[in-house]
Amino acid sequence: MTAEVSEFHYGLITPIAAYLMAFLGAVLALRCTTRSIGRGRGQKKLGWLALGAVSLGCGIWTMHFIAMIGFSVDGGLVSYDSGRTLLSLFVCIAVVAVGVFLVGYRGSGPVTLGTAGVLTGLGVAAMHYLGMTAVNTGGDVHYDTTVVVLSVVIAVVAATAALWAAVSISAVWATIGAALVMGAAVSTMHYTGMAAVSVHVAQMQSGGQSSTSLLSFLLVMLAGPVAALILAGAIVMFDPEVVGGQRDWHPAERQEAVAGRRFTA
Template sequence: MTAEVSEFHYGLITPIAAYLMACLGSVLALRCTTRSIGRGRGERKLGWLALGAVSLGCGIWTMHFIAMIGFSVDGASVSYDAGRTLLSLFVCIAVVAVGVFLVGYRGSSPVTLGTAGVITGLGVAAMHYLGMAAVHTAGAVHYDTTVVVLSVVIAVVAATAALWAAVSISTVWATVGAALVMGAAVSTMHYTGMAAVSVHVAQMQTGGQSSTSLLSFLLVMLAGPVAALILAGAIVMFDPEVVGGQRDWHPTDHPEPVGSRPYTS
């Protein structure tokens, strides 16, 4: 029989928290990438791009697993494989890094942006379904192929838009606006993917899901990525060039006015 599946075991708390984490990761990634474009030099450029990739990857992954706290299967327990859960995090960060570094070093030409967007979008989708593969429940999980394809398309479009924004938007408020849209796009991808899920169980369990143990496991898994986002936020907040969108100062940026030097014979 088909069990009733819900994404809102705790009401609107999990989707709202998940959306906010996606927005946080997006805004940090946008500011870090903006800092690197045309401003960073050598290792500094590499560092800002890496921080942006980690921020976006952790933000997307954290959004996914906060949302998964609300996942429940009526009459069946839910648990997670820790190894696959962590693997999904590394996959997310690695693939997002490919996209960020492509646009960071090669610019936003249509070919580069399209390639980076497809790679990143497929990586985000892979993270989502790898995370779903970590779910253990007393039933067989099935997916609606059409809805899965739709979720992948949304992931690619969202990733392409995110990378375009990273290299095209520099002001703080425009970045915040773009992050809000990106957070909505990533969350839409997640819940579209979850709409494809159905669970078939041979016999309903009387105990249902152990919400306390599941919540404890996911909170432990979330601790590291959330700490990474907090650290990235601290770095961004204490760098005025990231917050204000200012350029590095060079002597040639402000040439000395003619006649400002004292006369010497």
């Protein structure tokens, strides 16, 4: 029989908290990428791009699993495979890093941006569905193919827009606006993907979802990525160039930045 599935076991708390984490990861990634522009190809550029990739990857992954706290199956006991859950985190950070480094070093030309956007979007979708394989519902999980494809398209579009914004927007308020949109896009991708899910169980189990143990597990899994976001936030907050959008470049760095913009035009 088909069990009733809900994404809002705790009401609006989980989608709002998930969105805020996606927004936080996006705004930190945008500011870090802005800081890397004009920094040549040295360690400073590498460090800022890496921090941006980790921030965006952790923000997306954290959004996904905070939202999953609200996932419940009527008559089913939801549990998670910790190995696959952690693997989905590493996949998310890795694919986001590919996109961030591509646009960070090669600019936002159409070919580079398109390639980076597709790779990153597919990677984010892979993270989502890999994370879903870690979920044990006590039944068989099925997906609506059309809705799955739609979620992947949303992921690619969102990733492309995020990468474009990362190298094209520098003003603080513009960055915040872009991050608000990116957070909404990531959340939309997640809930679209979850709309494709149906669960078929052979027999309803009494007691339903074990909320306490499930919540405890997910909070433990979330501790590391949330700590990484807090650390990234502290680094950004104490760097005046990131916060204020001001760049005190050396002449050679300024010349390279100008040349890079001409290249991508």
